[in-house]
Amino acid sequence: MTREELKALGLSDEQIDKVMEAHGKVVNSTKAKADKVDSLESQIEDYKTQLADRDTQLEELKKIDAEGLKAKIDELQKANETTKTEYEQKLQQQAFEHKLENALVDAKVKNAKALKALLDMDTIKLDGDVLKGLDSQLESLKESDPYLFETEEKPPNSPQIVPPGNPNGGSPTTKSLAEMSYQELADLKANNPAQFAELTKQ
Numbered sequence: 001m002t003r004e005e006l007k008a009l010g011l012s013d014e015q016i017d018k019v020m021e022a023h024g025k026v027v028n029s030t031k032a033k034a035d036k037v038d039s040l041e042s043q044i045e046d047y048k049t050q051l052a053d054r055d056t057q058l059e060e061l062k063k064i065d066a067e068g069l070k071a072k073i074d075e076l077q078k079a080n081e082t083t084k085t086e087y088e089q090k091l092q093q094q095a096f097e098h099k100l101e102n103a104l105v106d107a108k109v110k111n112a113k114a115l116k117a118l119l120d121m122d123t124i125k126l127d128g129d130v131l132k133g134l135d136s137q138l139e140s141l142k143e144s145d146p147y148l149f150e151t152e153e154k155p156p157n158s159p160q161i162v163p164p165g166n167p168n169g170g171s172p173t174t175k176s177l178a179e180m181s182y183q184e185l186a187d188l189k190a191n192n193p194a195q196f197a198e199l200t201k202q
Helices: 003-008 015-037 040-064 066-106 114-118 135-144 180-193 193-200
Strands: 124-125 131-134
Touching: 003 015, 015 040, 015 066, 040 066, 066 114, 066 124, 114 193
Parallel strands: none
Antiparallel strands: 124 131
C-alpha cells in the first residue's frame, strides 16, 4: 500500500505517516526475523508470530482510520490469510522434500532423482515426523530394481581365503577380468593387488 493510495482514501499526512510507520515496522521485523531462521520448524513458528503481530497492527489501524481505510484493511487481512496459507503449504512441502531426501539417503539410494521418478508420490504423506507410504515402495524397488541401491560390500574375491605366499596356487574366483564389474575389479585391486596383477597378465 503506497502513500498515494492512502492519500486517495482521504487520509491526512499525519495518518499516512502512522500507517507507513506501522507498516514499516512489520516489514522490517519480518525481514530481520526471516534472516535468522535456520530450520523449517523455526520458520513456521516465526512466521506465525509475524502474522499475529501484523494482525495486531491492522486492528490498531482500524481504530484510527477512516471507514474507507477499514474496508481496505479488511481486504488486506483476507490477503494476509491467503499468504499465510500459501506460506505454510510451501513450508510443508519443504519439510516433505527434506524428510524424503533423508529417507532415501538412509535407504542407500544411489541416484535419488532416478528413484523418485519411480515413486508414486501421491501415496506418500508426511505425518508428523514420519513418511507414510514410502517404505513399502522402497522395498518393492529393492526387489525389482536393486541396481538403484547401494549394496553391502561383499568382495567376490576375498583376500582371506587365498593361501599366504601362494598367489599363483589357485584363484578364489572363477570369473575372468572380462566378467567382473568395475566395483569387483576395484575391490580386487585394493584388497589383493598380487592376484589382480596376476589376472591382468593372463
